[in-house]
Amino acid sequence: MTNDTSRLPAVSVGQSASFAGQQPDLASAGGRRRQSRLRGPQSALRAGNVAACYRCAATVTIPGMPANRAILHVDMDAFFTSVEQRDRPELRGKPVVVGAPPDKRGVVAAASYEARKFGVHSAMPSRTAYRLCPHATFLRGDHAKYSRESERVMSILRQFTPLVEQVSVDEAYLDVTASLRLFGTAEQIAREIKRRIHETTGLTASVGVAPNKFLAKLASDMRKPDGLMVITDAAKLGVLRPLPVGRIAGVGKKTEPMFHELGIRTIGDLQRFPIATLRARLGVWADEIKARALGQDDRPVEPCGEAKSISNETTFEEDVSGMETLERTVRELADEVGRRLRAEGVRARTVQLKLRWSDFTTLTRRTTLPEATDDEARIAQAAIQLMQAELKEPRPVRLLGVGGQNLLRAPRQLDLLDRRSDRRDDLNRAADAVRARFGAKKLRRAGEL
Template sequence: MRRTRHPAMSQRKIIHVDMDAFYASVEQRDRPGLRGRPVVVGGDPNGRGVVAAASYEARRHGIHSAMPAWRAARLCPDAVFLRPRFDVYRSISAQIQALFREYTPLVEPLSLDEAYLDVSDCPRRGGSATLIAREIRARIHEQTGLTASAGVSCNKFLAKIASDLDKPDGLHVIPPEQAEAFVAALPVGKIHGVGQATRQRMERMGVRTGADLRRLTLLELQRAFGSRARFYYELARGRDERPVRPRRERKSVGAETTFGEDLNNPAEMLERMAPLADKVAASLHRRGLAGRTVTLKVKYHDFRQITRSLSGRPVQSADEIRARLPALLQDTEAGDRPVRLLGVTVSGLVTVTPDQARQLALF
């Protein structure tokens, strides 16, 4: 059965803007001597840090974000390693976001360096999303000295894929009439929401492209992927009705740390997590939030990562968060296996008043 769509949905004009190697490009802009050189922004290559961003010169050596910094140094011994300057990145991001809002109030930031814009009702440039995207990219470069790539299409799924096709400093358009053909040739791993495990499962089913995915009935998808089936069914046909949401609801607040040396003592791990609980609690308090679920993230020495969660009444204070950590840690192999990273996250967020927060702490 074909889903009936609201006529306005088929007329949407969505732009996805993605800054090119944002952190590294800012550093090359501010330090002209680094231009044309492989630049890696992140942790110490002699320690346990990871890569936050890599310039395109560094990427040619196989370096990418989330890679251990020591490995990046081995891939490119001549790379320049820099610590992040998040205050600078946030300031530039705010400047770019303000520029976006000159065109439309429907701006959905995904991170400091990318955002969706719904320009369906924007009168600028005769209402042409392509010309608007071209103008935005030119103004970003004029105002910041940085380049951005953009994708233009009729929905978020296609616009995001398009923005990656002509990087860096590119603009790619996927017209609505080409949506189905474009997705048909797309590897399933490029489809939104298809991670590595799902991709491998699809490939075992003989599904390697969007065309293969489209051949499956909704019932077959439901049997294999449950609640995600409808989403995959629509994307395989080039359809994505997710709106651009100007205010993205925060789903969690967390903090984590990577240790200079692996930890083997659970008591020391709990001690090291105390500042993380303090940081999360301060963030919750600042936002007037509490959360029902506390999640512990553990990354072992071999980079295997697991999470453990406990849910109950909403918590906000550091003491309440710390009180749940021993049981969570006990449910892992920490102590039996060396640990390189620990993280604490609070989710299931609810808004609380100061009086309610005091009551939570009391009871």
């Protein structure tokens, strides 16, 4: 067997894939915190660079990127709401929204496909979602449960390769180039992954197969839900050509009009556009965006790399300028950052504050702590000090974020004379245990009551 994606089938678009063994959708040849652990058949990897897993200190040989790689993007379908519909049969086939209650300020975290038909989508204010779909069931969600289900899915992926890059709770990239000799074609691996996920969790996933990460994610997006799409190297330009330029990562609603001004509306337009003119308008970003339009992406799948940061942010339904509300929000965000730091077994030496104003401009500020910490109270205190320095005069804030950076695995140096640190660590661990069992909302600080 050869280790390249030329073995991927190049046939016309077929029927949508299912776990019953129907043919997956395929592209014609004419034509969104890393948590993975290293497991699986490491002996199948080629010689290359050696990386260390920051969780377990194991090492893995990362192959040099061949010209023809086999990359998978696995994306769970409406993950949060699908878990709820699986566990509550009365919700199946009905619109479900996970997020803030519609009578409270907050946003939608996830919407079932039934709710999406009414225009409901993630990051939408819950009040707006209720106006669009008043008969939907609104749930706060159980993020501890979602994390457990996520780990079950990631464990399945690691059965095929240790080169698994988890990019969110419900999606990951896999490099199966060196696994083809063990498991067959990349399409066969993708189909087996879908089958095992459904058999183990009762959930469905969409999988994209391609020579690189950009095309693999595009493929999984194009066949949602419960789909499988293969984009071969020969097919990529034809697949990309008719798509709107906004399908390229980084080209959003605010930047897409700029491309329209240049006469670029489709990716095909961008493929033909002179690179010199593009550079004059976009600067250094031009080469990357042009490469994506041509289906090129040399980013490696990075397994089990140490997270550079852990952050949490929220967008207010209406701009907020009151310092009391902003400080309370910082503490809520810091609570989640601290919990995730402890779950990862790391501590942050740097605290970052992110502010987005009403005109959508964004500001970030950082401060370095005397020692690394996973204590949310210290993180919140540092973030509030940064915020107070920037908001000496009230200013409407649209988005607020708190993060921990410069993460270290080394345990904190305990001061034997400072028993308060020990008690604080014990309290944080006890709080984590309560939240894991009963949900995050079951435990609140006295100041929040």
